[in-house]
Amino acid sequence: MTDTTSVSEIPVTTETARELGLTDAEFDLVCGKLGRIPTYTELGIYSVMWSEHCSYKNSILQLKTLPRSGGRMLVAAGEENAGVIDVGQGYGVAFKIESHNHPSAVEPFQGAATGVGGILRDIFTMGARPIAALNSLRFGEPDTERTRYLVKGIVHGIGHYGNCFGVPTVGGEIYFDRCYTDNPLVNAMAVGVLRADRMASAIALGKGNPVFIMGSSTGRDGIHGASLLASREFDSLTENMRPTVQVGDPFSEKLLLEASLELIDAGVVVGMQDMGAAGICCSTAEMSAKGNMGMRIDLDQVPLREAGMSAYEIMLSESQERMLVVVEKGMEAQAAEVCAKWDVPFVQIGEVTDDGHVHVSRYGKVVANIPAQSLVLGGDAPVYIREQKKPEYLELTTRPVDHGPTLHEKDCTEILKKLLASPTIASKRWVYEQYDSQVGDNTVIRTGGDAAVLRIKELPGTAVAVTTDCNSRFVYLNPYRGAMAAVAEAARNCVCVGAEPVAITNCLNFGNPYDPEVYYQFAEAIRGMGDMCRALNTPVTGGNVSFHNESQQHAVFPTPTIGMLGLIDDVTTVIGNSFTSANEHIILVGWQRSELGGSEYLKTIKGRITGEAPYIDADEEVRLQRAVLAAIRMGYVTAAHDCAEGGLLVTLVEMTIGKGLGATVNIPFDHHAGHVFGEAQSRIILSVPESSRVALLQILSTNDVPHTMLGTTGGTQLVIDGLLQQSVSDLRDIYENALPIIMAN
Numbered sequence: 001m002t003d004t005t006s007v008s009e010i011p012v013t014t015e016t017a018r019e020l021g022l023t024d025a026e027f028d029l030v031c032g033k034l035g036r037i038p039t040y041t042e043l044g045i046y047s048v049m050w051s052e053h054c055s056y057k058n059s060i061l062q063l064k065t066l067p068r069s070g071g072r073m074l075v076a077a078g079e080e081n082a083g084v085i086d087v088g089q090g091y092g093v094a095f096k097i098e099s100h101n102h103p104s105a106v107e108p109f110q111g112a113a114t115g116v117g118g119i120l121r122d123i124f125t126m127g128a129r130p131i132a133a134l135n136s137l138r139f140g141e142p143d144t145e146r147t148r149y150l151v152k153g154i155v156h157g158i159g160h161y162g163n164c165f166g167v168p169t170v171g172g173e174i175y176f177d178r179c180y181t182d183n184p185l186v187n188a189m190a191v192g193v194l195r196a197d198r199m200a201s202a203i204a205l206g207k208g209n210p211v212f213i214m215g216s217s218t219g220r221d222g223i224h225g226a227s228l229l230a231s232r233e234f235d236s237l238t239e240n241m242r243p244t245v246q247v248g249d250p251f252s253e254k255l256l257l258e259a260s261l262e263l264i265d266a267g268v269v270v271g272m273q274d275m276g277a278a279g280i281c282c283s284t285a286e287m288s289a290k291g292n293m294g295m296r297i298d299l300d301q302v303p304l305r306e307a308g309m310s311a312y313e314i315m316l317s318e319s320q321e322r323m324l325v326v327v328e329k330g331m332e333a334q335a336a337e338v339c340a341k342w343d344v345p346f347v348q349i350g351e352v353t354d355d356g357h358v359h360v361s362r363y364g365k366v367v368a369n370i371p372a373q374s375l376v377l378g379g380d381a382p383v384y385i386r387e388q389k390k391p392e393y394l395e396l397t398t399r400p401v402d403h404g405p406t407l408h409e410k411d412c413t414e415i416l417k418k419l420l421a422s423p424t425i426a427s428k429r430w431v432y433e434q435y436d437s438q439v440g441d442n443t444v445i446r447t448g449g450d451a452a453v454l455r456i457k458e459l460p461g462t463a464v465a466v467t468t469d470c471n472s473r474f475v476y477l478n479p480y481r482g483a484m485a486a487v488a489e490a491a492r493n494c495v496c497v498g499a500e501p502v503a504i505t506n507c508l509n510f511g512n513p514y515d516p517e518v519y520y521q522f523a524e525a526i527r528g529m530g531d532m533c534r535a536l537n538t539p540v541t542g543g544n545v546s547f548h549n550e551s552q553q554h555a556v557f558p559t560p561t562i563g564m565l566g567l568i569d570d571v572t573t574v575i576g577n578s579f580t581s582a583n584e585h586i587i588l589v590g591w592q593r594s595e596l597g598g599s600e601y602l603k604t605i606k607g608r609i610t611g612e613a614p615y616i617d618a619d620e621e622v623r624l625q626r627a628v629l630a631a632i633r634m635g636y637v638t639a640a641h642d643c644a645e646g647g648l649l650v651t652l653v654e655m656t657i658g659k660g661l662g663a664t665v666n667i668p669f670d671h672h673a674g675h676v677f678g679e680a681q682s683r684i685i686l687s688v689p690e691s692s693r694v695a696l697l698q699i700l701s702t703n704d705v706p707h708t709m710l711g712t713t714g715g716t717q718l719v720i721d722g723l724l725q726q727s728v729s730d731l732r733d734i735y736e737n738a739l740p741i742i743m744a745n
Contacts, residue, residue, distance in 0.1 A: 010040040014027050016040070017043060017047070020044060020047035020224075021047050021051055022043075022046065022047050022050065026382060029382060030046050033370075033371065033374045033380065039367055040312055041310075041312045041360065041367040042367075044281075044315065044316050045315055045368060045370060046370075047224075048224070048282070048316055049278060049285060049375040049381065050375075050381055051278075052547050052548070053277055053546075055377050055381045055382070056377050056545055057381060057382050057383055058384050058386055058513040058519075058547065059522070060378075061383060062522065063078075063526065063545070065526060065527070066526065066533065066540045067539045068539060069539060070537075071085075071503060071537055071539045072085045072502050073086075073503060073539055074092050077540055077541055077542045078377075080542075081096070081121075081122040081123075081126055081202055081274060082095060082096035082126055082192075083505055083541020084128075084196075084199065085503050085541070085567075086196065087456060087462060087567060088462070090196050090197060091193060091194070091195060091196060091458055092194050092199065093128075093191060093193055093194075093456070093464055093565065094123050094126050094193075094194055095123070095190065095192070095565055096123065096189065096190065096541070096563075097119070097134075097136075097187055097189035097505045097506065097507045097544065097561065098115070098118065098119050098122070098188060098543070098544040099115070099186065099187050099507050099509060099544050099546035100112065100118070100186045100187075100188060101183060101185050101186055101187075102548075102549075103115070103246070104153075105182065105183055105184055106245050107153075107245040108149070108150050108153025108157060108184075109153045109154070109157040109160070110245050110247055111154070111245055112153070112154040112156075112157030112188075113157035113158070113161040113248045114161075114245075114246045114248040114320055115157075116133060116135075116158055116161040116162055116188050116248075117248045117250065117321065118188070118274070118276045118277075118320075119133070119189065120190050120253065120257070121253070121276065122274055123191070124257045124260055125200065125202070125273060126194060126200050126201075127198050127264040128193055128194035128199075129192050129257075129261060130165075130190050130191065130257070131168075131454055131456075132168055132169075132170045132191040132454050132466060133167050133188065133189065133191075134169065134189040134191075134452065134466060134563065135169070135186070135188050135468065136172055136173050136187040136468040136469075136470065136561045136563075137155075137173070137175075137186060137187070138180040138184055138185035138472070138556070138559060139151055139175075140176065140178055140179075140554075141177070141178050141181070141423075142176055142742045146181070148743055148745070151743065154184065155431050155434055156434070158188070158435065159434040159435045160250070161248055161250045162250075163439075164251060164254075165251075165254050166254060168438055168440055168442070169432070169436065169437060170454065171466060171467055171468065172189075172468055173468055173469065174423075174431060175424050175471075176423040176424050177473070177557060177603075177609075178554070179557050180556055181553070182552075183554065185549065187468065187509070187561045191454070191466055191565070193456055193458060198264060200264045200269055200271070201271055201290075202272065202273035202290060203291045203326075204287040204288045204290070204291040204293045204326050204352050205271065205293060206293075206326070206328070206352055207293070207353060207354040208329055209270055209328060209351065210329060210332055210348045210350075210352075211324065211325070211327075211348065211349060211350040211352060212324070212326075212327055212346055212347060212348050212349065213303070213323070213324060213325075214256070214259065214260070214325050214344060214345065214346050215252065215256045215275075215323055216249065216252050216256075216305075216319060216320060216322055216345070217303040218305060218309070218317050219304070219305035219309075219317060220306055220309065220317060221245070221246050221319055221320075222246035222279070222319060223313055223317055246319065247319075248320045248321070252320075253320070255342045256342075259338055259339050259341075259342040259346075260323060262341075262342070263325070263335055263338050263339075268328055268331040269325060269326070269327065269328075269335075270328055271287050271290075271291070271325070272323055272326070273286065273323065273324050274322075275318075276318070278318070279315065279316060279318045279319070280297070280317070281375075284297055284350075284372075285358055285370075286372075287324065288356070288358055288372035289376040289378075289379050291352075292356065293353065293354055293372075294352070294354065294356045294358060295350050295358050295359070296350045296351055296353050296361075297350040297359065297361070298350055299360060300364070301347055301350075302314055302349050303345055303347055311367040311368070314362070315368070326352060332348070356371055356372055357370060357371055357372065358375075386513050388516055388519050388523055389516035389517050389519075390517070390520055391521065397477055397609070397610045398477055398478065398611065398612050399611070400611070401596045401597050401610065402674075403674035404601070404672050404678075405672060406670065406671055407673060408722065409722060409723055409724060409725065412649075412671075412723040413723075413726065415605055416649055416653070417734055418604055418605060419600055419604055419605075419646045419649075419650055420731065420735045420738070421735075421738040422600060422738070423738065423739060423742055424645060425600055425735075426735055426736075426738035427735050427736045427739065429447075430739045430740045430743060431739070432446070432447060442454045442457065443455075444571060444574060445497060448576040448578060448658055449496065449497040449576045449577050450467070450494075450496035450577050450640070450641060450642050451465040451466060451467035451564070451566065452465065452466050453465050453497055453568065453571070454466065462568065463568040464499070464565060464568065465493075465494040465499030465564075465565070465566035465568060466494075466563070466564070466565055467490050467493045467563070468561055468562065468563050469486055469490035469562050470560055470561045471485060471645070472556075472557035472559040473557060473598040473603070473609055474486075474598045475521070475557060475558045475560060475613075476521075476557040476598070477597060477610075477611065478613035479520070479521045479522075479524035479528065481528060481614070481615070481616055482525065482528065482558075482560075482613050483525035483526070483532070483560050484528040484529070484532040484618070485616050486561070486562045487504065487528075487532040487538070487562050488616060488618075489644060490562040491538060491564055491566075492621075492624075492625060492682075492684065493564070493642055494564055494566030495629045495632075495640075495684075496575075496628070496632075496641060496684060497574055497575060497577075497632075498568055498632040499567060499568045499574075499629075500566055500568075500629060501536055501565075501566045501625070502537075502565055503538050503539055503540070503541050503564075504540055504541065505540070505542055505543045505562075505565075506529065506540060506561065506562055507543055507544045507560075507561040508543065508545045508559075509549050509556060509559040510545075510547055510558050510559070511547070511548065511549055511550040511555045511556060512547065512548055512550060513547045513548075518547075518555070522558065525558055526560075529560060529562075532621070535618035535619070535621065536618075536621070536622060536625070573635065575632055575637060575639055575640060576639060576658065577639055577640060577654065577655060578654075578658025579655050579659060579713045580638050580639055581661075581687075582661065583712055583713065584687045584689050584690070585690065585693055585709065585711075586652075586665060586685065586687060586709075587685070587696070587708070587709055588683060588684075588685055588708040588710050589624065589627070589700060589705060589706075589707050590682045590683035590684055590705065590706065590707075591617075591620055591681075591682050591683065592669060592683065593678070593680040594678050594680070595674060595680040595681075596611055596674045596677075596678050596679075597613055597614060598610075598612075598679070599645075599646075599647065599678060600646050600647075600650075600679070601647065601673055601678070614679055614680050614681045615681065616681040617682070620682050621681070624684065627699050627700050627703035628640060631686070631692075634699075635692070636688060636696045637686050637688055637696070638688070638689065639655060639686070640684055640686050641655050643679070643683040643684065643685060644679065645679065646679070647677040647680075648667070648677070648683075650677070652685065652720070655685065656718050657728060657732045657735060660716065660729065660732070661714070661716075661728070662714060662715040662717045662718050662727075663712065663713045663714065663715070664711045664715070665711035665719065666710065666711055666721045667710065667723065668710075671722060687713060
């Protein structure tokens with residue numbers, strides 16, 4: 001929109017509201033809140049603030065059923081830009097995960113890059129210095145040029161922003177399934193460390209306190225990114241929405257980081273919030289509502305990147321690398337000096353009021369006067385409970401799957417090689433080598449463990465483990481069980497490096513919430529997530545809901561991605577997931593079951609995603625994790641690896657590949673596919689020296705956890721009696737080279 005003078009005079013009707021994504025009923029509600037027909041600028045503000053992406057209007061009542069407090073949490077879920085966990089001695093760890101799915105589908109490089117930039121700002125706007133980034137990515141099958149284009153662009157965008165900003169990208173996951181062909185999922189996570197007594201809040205307080213915009217100038221990029229791009233399905237018009245994708249500048253964000261942390265440390269900040277989705281609309285409304293205050297904003301003072309921008313465009317712009325800051329009155333000069341030091345623009349655009357309204361003017365004319373509470377989640381924004389219906393596809397897909405054929409060496413070897421070369425299982429080295437994982441010198445484990453491990457330098461000896469996890473095929477087949485498994489596996493991965501799981505953040509990726517079958521998936525996944533979090537005592541610190549992840553051809557699998565944080569008291573006890581020494585015992589710990597439903601075996605070998613999701617029992621999971629964590633911390637275990645995609649044999653291969661150390665194994669149960677390649681839950685493979693074997697077995701017995709002796713480490717081959725005899729180097733070649741070959745095709 002280029003009209004510089006008359007945009008706020010555009011007549012507003014019900015049809016106008018529909019064009020901006022509001023329903024007729026919501027437009028009537030807006031008129032009721034204001035007691036009049038809104039101006040065009042006001043209508044634009046309501047359209048973004050009441051969009052699904054900003055208001056969570058279709059999800060918040062479900063989210064409130066999750067465990068959202070307790071444990072080590074320093075901030076209740078949803079209260080701030082990120083969750084914060086107490087790690088002792090006055091320090092906290094802030095962490096959060098969010099989606100940038102739709103922008104990445106339209107413009108993969110910038111969509112992914114700005115996703116990283118946005119989640120980093122959520123961390124440092126609270127006063128936390130980022131120490132790590134992670135990601136969870138979902139793509140269609142890489143047999144199409146479009147998927148390879150998306151993979152390359154998204155990976156490049158993630159690496160570019162993180163590497164230039166100077167934060168290590170230390171972990172993540174990548175899945176490939178046909179359902180993500182049009183709508184890839186890009187979930188970005190960040191972790192930071194802060195002083196608990198210096199934590200900043202996204203709040204406006206103190207009548208007359210000045211309001212500043214800090215950082216980059218405002219342009220037309222990102223307008224309606226939240227309301228029209230992120231809150232709708234992909235269709236034939238989506239390609240025309242490329243201008244709604246923001247453009248990022250990691251070097252500007254690095255300066256913004258340093259200026260923000262120094263301002264907070266100097267004690268001049270009353271409140272601070274990132275301008276992410278919905279830009280100035282969101283930060284002014286949410287900060288005002290949180291403090292039961294208001295703001296008077298003069299858009300003529302906002303530094304603009306483009307001439308002639310209207311009030312509507314300035315308010316809705318999602319230009320990157322910007323903060324809204326409320327400064328203590330009388331400390332403006334001190335704040336300006338800090339920003340000048342870092343060469344960060346810092347301009348006053350308004351002041352805090354006590355009338356509860358956001359007043360916006362442009363060219364000396366008031367173009368918006370809105371009660372802040374009417375705009376925000378937890379205030380007067382509309383909230384809905386949608387209809388649920390069990391999906392009809394479940395009648396076809398969740399029929400029992402048999403154990404599969406009994407395998408012998410020739411067919412088992414052939415199947416294993418196909419699984420190792422499948423893009424979901426194959427090594428992701430091609431991806432993570434594009435990321436700087438060591439910058440900052442906090443990284444203890446990046447790829448050699450089931451979770452990444454990072455030192456907390458402020459607390460010598462202390463570390464955190466972080467991971468992202470979700471097997472969306474399981475959630476597709478059984479939303480309740482699948483979400484339980486996602487939480488359990490994330491926690492299991494932290495345990496496998498020696499960390500106590502303490503809290504999660506989540507990124508809930510689903511289709512259209514107005515579809516009763518999709519809403520059933522969502523509600524059941526929330527129920528499963530909540531039950532497992534309560535069992536493991538890992539409360540939900542916050543996160544993100546991303547609906548409308550579907551196109552005219554494909555609806556994505558329900559994908560509730562879990563970001564898990566674990567604590568390590570003594571970093572010297574950390575272990576990896578590769579065999580390290582010969583003549584150690586290989587022990588399968590947990591419950592061995594024949595489970596082929598939703599497995600990579602069924603997909604890759606049989607071409608089907610079907611069956612029931614694997615059985616999972618919360619009590620079993622708690623006992624398993626308690627026992628394994630105790631054994632690792634007592635020094636009884638030298639390597640631990642969760643049994644996940646590809647099942648038992650793939651897990652054993654991965655444990656040999658890390659250091660090239662082979663093993664001789666005897667699997668003492670039927671050699672049918674369900675046991676060998678099934679993906680049963682609550683299983684971990686351990687490597688244990690003879691000197692620790694008896695002590696380990698005592699811990700397992702005390703916790704009533706079963707175990708199976710599988711064999712011993714040593715040699716350069718993986719020998720599995722009756723099933724496999726292959727050199728580790730040959731298996732590694734298949735595993736490591738599969739993805740580069742695919743991407744070079």
